[in-house]
Amino acid sequence: MSNENTNGHNMLVQVKNLKTHFFLTEGIVRAVDGVNFYIDRGRTLGVVGESGCGKSVTARSIMNMIRPPGRNVAGQVIYHRQKKEAQGSTVTEEIDLLTLEPMSAEMRSIRGGEFSMIFQEPRASLSPLHTIGTQIMEGLKLHMDIDDEEARQRAIEQLQRVNIPKAEERIDAYAHQLSGGMCQRAMIALALACQPALLIADEPTTSLDVTTEAQILNLMRELQDTFHTSIMYITHNMAVIAEIAQRVLVMYMGKDVELAPVDALFYDPRHPYTRALLRSIPRIDDEREMLAVMRGNVPDPYALPTGCPFHPRCESRLRVCSQPVEVPYVEVSPGHFVRCHLYAGGG
Amino acid sequence: MTETTQPYLGPSPDTLVEVRDLQKYFPITKGFLRRVVGQVKAVDGVSFTINSGEALGLVGESGCGKTTTGRLITRLYRPTGGRIYFRLGDPGAPMADISHLERDELMPFRRQMQIIFQDPFTSLNPRKTILEIVSEPLRINKVGTRREQEVRVAELLELVGLRPEYMMRYPHAFSGGQRQRIGVARALALNPKFVVADEPVSALDVSVQAQVLNLMKALQKQLGLTYLFVAHDLSVVKHVSDRIAVMYVGKLVETAQSRELFEKPLHPYTEALMASVPKPDPRAPRAKFVLPGEVADPANRPAGCCFHPRCRYAQPICSTEEPLLREMMGGRTVACHFAEQLDLSGALAPRTEA
Numbered sequence: 001m002s003n004e005n006t007n008g009h010n011m012l013v014q015v016k017n018l019k020t021h022f023f024l025t026e027g028i029v030r031a032v033d034g035v036n037f038y039i040d041r042g043r044t045l046g047v048v049g050e051s052g053c054g055k056s057v058t059a060r061s062i063m064n065m066i067r068p069p070g071r072n073v074a075g076q077v078i079y080h081r082q083k084k085e086a087q088g089s090t091v092t093e094e095i096d097l098l099t100l101e102p103m104s105a106e107m108r109s110i111r112g113g114e115f116s117m118i119f120q121e122p123r124a125s126l127s128p129l130h131t132i133g134t135q136i137m138e139g140l141k142l143h144m145d146i147d148d149e150e151a152r153q154r155a156i157e158q159l160q161r162v163n164i165p166k167a168e169e170r171i172d173a174y175a176h177q178l179s180g181g182m183c184q185r186a187m188i189a190l191a192l193a194c195q196p197a198l199l200i201a202d203e204p205t206t207s208l209d210v211t212t213e214a215q216i217l218n219l220m221r222e223l224q225d226t227f228h229t230s231i232m233y234i235t236h237n238m239a240v241i242a243e244i245a246q247r248v249l250v251m252y253m254g255k256d257v258e259l260a261p262v263d264a265l266f267y268d269p270r271h272p273y274t275r276a277l278l279r280s281i282p283r284i285d286d287e288r289e290m291l292a293v294m295r296g297n298v299p300d301p302y303a304l305p306t307g308c309p310f311h312p313r314c315e316s317r318l319r320v321c322s323q324p325v326e327v328p329y330v331e332v333s334p335g336h337f338v339r340c341h342l343y344a345g346g347g
Numbered sequence: 348m349t350e351t352t353q354p355y356l357g358p359s360p361d362t363l364v365e366v367r368d369l370q371k372y373f374p375i376t377k378g379f380l381r382r383v384v385g386q387v388k389a390v391d392g393v394s395f396t397i398n399s400g401e402a403l404g405l406v407g408e409s410g411c412g413k414t415t416t417g418r419l420i421t422r423l424y425r426p427t428g429g430r431i432y433f434r435l436g437d438p439g440a441p442m443a444d445i446s447h448l449e450r451d452e453l454m455p456f457r458r459q460m461q462i463i464f465q466d467p468f469t470s471l472n473p474r475k476t477i478l479e480i481v482s483e484p485l486r487i488n489k490v491g492t493r494r495e496q497e498v499r500v501a502e503l504l505e506l507v508g509l510r511p512e513y514m515m516r517y518p519h520a521f522s523g524g525q526r527q528r529i530g531v532a533r534a535l536a537l538n539p540k541f542v543v544a545d546e547p548v549s550a551l552d553v554s555v556q557a558q559v560l561n562l563m564k565a566l567q568k569q570l571g572l573t574y575l576f577v578a579h580d581l582s583v584v585k586h587v588s589d590r591i592a593v594m595y596v597g598k599l600v601e602t603a604q605s606r607e608l609f610e611k612p613l614h615p616y617t618e619a620l621m622a623s624v625p626k627p628d629p630r631a632p633r634a635k636f637v638l639p640g641e642v643a644d645p646a647n648r649p650a651g652c653c654f655h656p657r658c659r660y661a662q663p664i665c666s667t668e669e670p671l672l673r674e675m676m677g678g679r680t681v682a683c684h685f686a687e688q689l690d691l692s693g694a695l696a697p698r699t700e701a
Binding site for chain 1 (some may be wrong): 408495521524525552554555557558560564565578582585586619620621624625626627629630637638642
């Protein structure tokens, strides 16, 4: 599998050395500072990290949605776009999305058409002034060549597909008339309306109750099985990652600290941050009186520690970790990457 | 306000808090004249007790009334009906009915019951220093001189793991976890017996949650505190609670010792809630079922058992007759017609006796 990946066989999106910085009067915030990963076709990449680690900015960079004072200062977002030829065979072309103008026609057709996104607050990301149906139909008409009648029919189908009961009536509902769970379903229907190749989900269940969260996770798995959509699932919740992802990227202060298959991440985590994170989550089957604690706090983004940003909180730090040198990025086993001095010898 | 002249001694000498048939209805108003057109029954007939030194976890989904219950007990809200008893004195001393006391009558009780809020970013006044924030309960209750208050604040900051030198700083200088520690310090300023913690870690980063949970547990031991721990996250609740009460749409559906609840829930809602919690283990089997439907509307509750539209064990009686909370073996309580017949599975395998 890893061979396939490195050959680019199965990849949909490949992010190489992405750097997105924000130039503010208070200083430069290096929100994303050298991140590498790839998203496989039809699979789910989980992106996990604490607030301020750069996971949402990474998502926006893929969508080429960074606006001043933010800027993509380096790196590539390569989209392996598949196109059907007239003879029925498919060809793959590679586009570096960051070379496209954010508002160019091509980027706009990719954004919303081939790549779509859902957010944490479904009610905040739906328009309060338009019905759910109008919003889905707008997307459909923008990216497909269809008339009102057909768009409405498709919108109803979409709502049924995400298990919204009485879709023929709910299509004319406004966001405030639906519950949080229903809004998120409507959001998913909207995002999947054009059958995108990639769905970026930024904490889509964080504001929902656990029983609703379980419903939405189930729904996303089902839809992925049906449409082979690739999903980039961003969350701070390790348990959700374990449920939905096949591959996981762990981020800390703008860095990609670990990238691994989900099983390896939970059963053989290599980066001290990943290890500490996994130890510190309360588990139901946990009999410990006190939880293992990660010391210290998430650092100030304006005053990042030199060297590895995790070194002040790290239990295994070496002298080199605080030095202003590049932290080695090592493939410790096929498809399992770690950015840490501990593995400088190759793991 | 007590109707009888005889002092009320509570169900047991160790009971610190007792609520009986607690109700809180919020009116729904409409139009210019704010005509009352309905009631949101946020809390509707909740009864439980909390023993001295115990941590009672109160869980449920949004809108189930858990926060309202916490605010009623601390009398931030006035109950619509029911009673709240609090024991001010030593174990065995009479319990006082505080459900309808007025502001000044509540003063001695308020010193003994404090609250920690969910969001440490909005619960600390950004224009006040940490010294002012943490010493506010002392100033309101006129405890000590300014100098003594400062000493007490230093002591409190140390207790929650912050450097006393920080007391002249403002909240913006602190991270989420540190702010929540400040919230804890403020709650403990008057040496209360009873603390209501309303989702104290849900706004914090994962790596910081464990720090605050450990701190709360350590403080409970050190100071002999009694907690009502309100949260939606079952694994967090299990970590801190001795006993757990589960709420659904304003009603209590089940109470049990923490371990027993996780080994063998008696109410179908508790079972479904546990099955829905994602497990941090990619090798764990997927949940056997997903609870369908949505939480009922507390302004328009289904007849009978309000969980029946979503319950996979529902029988005709469930949609007509409301099950009462009744006592089961081992001091557990449950509100389900079929609690004895059902064999529900929990999130933990039952401990095998060696």
